[in-house]
Amino acid sequence: MRRFSSIVGAALAVASFSANAIGAEKLNGFGPDELRGSYPEEWGFSEEPDPLDFEIGIRYWYSMGSSAVNAFGGFYSASDTSSIAEAFFRIDDNSTSSFLKGQIGYAVKIDGTYITPQVVNETMAGGYIGYGGVDFGMVPFGTENIGIGAFAGYQFIAANPNMGRSNFVTASGGGDSATNALEIHVAKIGLAINADIGDNIDLNMEAAIIPYANLSGVYGALSIPDFISGGDNFTQGSAGNISGRLYGASGEVMLGFKPTENLVVRVGARGWYLTGEATMNVIARQVGTPANAQNYIDNVTGLEFFRYGALAEIAGTF
Numbered sequence: 001m002r003r004f005s006s007i008v009g010a011a012l013a014v015a016s017f018s019a020n021a022i023g024a025e026k027l028n029g030f031g032p033d034e035l036r037g038s039y040p041e042e043w044g045f046s047e048e049p050d051p052l053d054f055e056i057g058i059r060y061w062y063s064m065g066s067s068a069v070n071a072f073g074g075f076y077s078a079s080d081t082s083s084i085a086e087a088f089f090r091i092d093d094n095s096t097s098s099f100l101k102g103q104i105g106y107a108v109k110i111d112g113t114y115i116t117p118q119v120v121n122e123t124m125a126g127g128y129i130g131y132g133g134v135d136f137g138m139v140p141f142g143t144e145n146i147g148i149g150a151f152a153g154y155q156f157i158a159a160n161p162n163m164g165r166s167n168f169v170t171a172s173g174g175g176d177s178a179t180n181a182l183e184i185h186v187a188k189i190g191l192a193i194n195a196d197i198g199d200n201i202d203l204n205m206e207a208a209i210i211p212y213a214n215l216s217g218v219y220g221a222l223s224i225p226d227f228i229s230g231g232d233n234f235t236q237g238s239a240g241n242i243s244g245r246l247y248g249a250s251g252e253v254m255l256g257f258k259p260t261e262n263l264v265v266r267v268g269a270r271g272w273y274l275t276g277e278a279t280m281n282v283i284a285r286q287v288g289t290p291a292n293a294q295n296y297i298d299n300v301t302g303l304e305f306f307r308y309g310a311l312a313e314i315a316g317t318f
Contacts, residue, residue: 051095057315059086061105061270065112065129065159065307071240071280071300072224080112080161082129088313097140097147104132114163117223127162127179131155137192147194151206157184159305163221168236168283173290178220178239184274184305186213188250202256202264213246213274224282229294237285237293244278244303254311264315271308278303 061084068077086105093099107129113121137151158181165177190208197203222240226233254268278300286292 051093053092053094053317055090055092055264055315055317057088057264057313059088059103059105059311059313060084061086061309061311063270063307063309065161065305067159067305068302069219069242069278069280069300069304070302071219071222071242072282072296072298074117074223075302076114076116076163076219076221078112078114078124078161078163080110080124080127080129082107082111082161083109084129086313088315096138097149098136098138099151100134100136102132102134104130106130110161112161114161114221116163116166116221118166119164122164124162127160129159129161131157133186135188139192139194142193145196147192149192150190151192151208152189153187153208155186155188157186157305158182159184159307165220166223166236166239168238169285169290170237171285171291171293178218180218180220182215182217182219182242184213184215184246186210186274190250200258202258202266204254204256204266204268205252207251208249210246210248210250210272210274213248213276215242215244215246215276215278217242219280222280222282224284226287227284229284232292233287234284234294235287236282237290238283240280240282242278242280242300244276244300246274246276246278246303246305248272248274248276248305252311254313258317262317264317266311266313266315268311269309270311272306274305275303 063082063084066079084105084107086103088103090101110127112124133155135151135153137149139147139149141148160180163180165179167175167177170176188208188210190206193205195203219240219242224236226235250272252270254266256264256266258264279297280300281297283293283295
């Protein structure tokens with residue numbers, strides 16, 4: 001047992017001596033090259049470019065719009081020139097050549113005229129025009145400086161320049177009226193082209209078809225004269241209510257200049273057109289007995305919505 005303890009002690013002494021010798025050798029000039037240096041300043045971060053590009057900004061749309069419809073034997077139309085303020089964003093994923101973009105806009109000024117069976121070229125006084133939507137697409141084709149692809153999107157449109165309001169009789173015998181409050185929900189698919197022209201100029205173009213758009217809402221400008229049915233006199237007893245299915249097309253082109261790395265200024269144009277089929281329904285009330293009411297429905301014709309104009313925008317990129 002004493003011999004075994006002596007052997008273990010000798011082994012530990014040799015190991016300790018060897019470790020001290022190696023340490024001394026490194027300190028004498030042989031070791032520093034083998035020691036790990038400090039981490040580089042960029043340690044832990046990829047040197048590859050960020051796969052996501054972000055853009056956020058504001059636009060001004062000087063737009064001209066029109067709408068028209070024939071219902072219950074009367075013609076209705078409106079033409080306006082509107083100044084629209086818009087906020088927008090865009091996210092590009094360079095790793096998949098895809099993008100997501102959206103915008104929301106509202107008219108800050110509306111000027112124009114309208115026509116109903118009651119008035120001709122009456123001057124507008126207010127109203128509202130607003131919209132919002134998102135698009136998702138991919139541009140996998142093209143070259144290093146040109147991307148070509150497709151996108152699909154959704155857009156909500158509320159196009160209601162003031163066309164006045166028609167009076168109607170309520171069930172209690174009183175009077176009431178309403179302004180136009182139309183809503184359009186749009187589905188669209190299209191082609192997109194994005195091009196970099198040199199280091200500071202870009203060109204973005206889109207063209208889309210609108211295979212389906214749902215129209216609904218109140219048509220307060222509807223005016224129906226009194227009429228006789230079944231020997232009784234009837235008068236208008238509600239605002240018009242319209243619903244239908246639309247289709248059409250839209251397009252946009254923007255030319256941009258980048259004065260700095262994180263700023264872009266663009267100008268261009270945009271437009272959309274919608275038409276289709278719809279029905280208009282209205283309540284008629286018996287004169288003198290307004291609680292006695294009937295609902296009338298008419299297939300409208302000549303239905304269309306059109307808006308186009310010039311765009312200017314400024315955006316930050318990062």
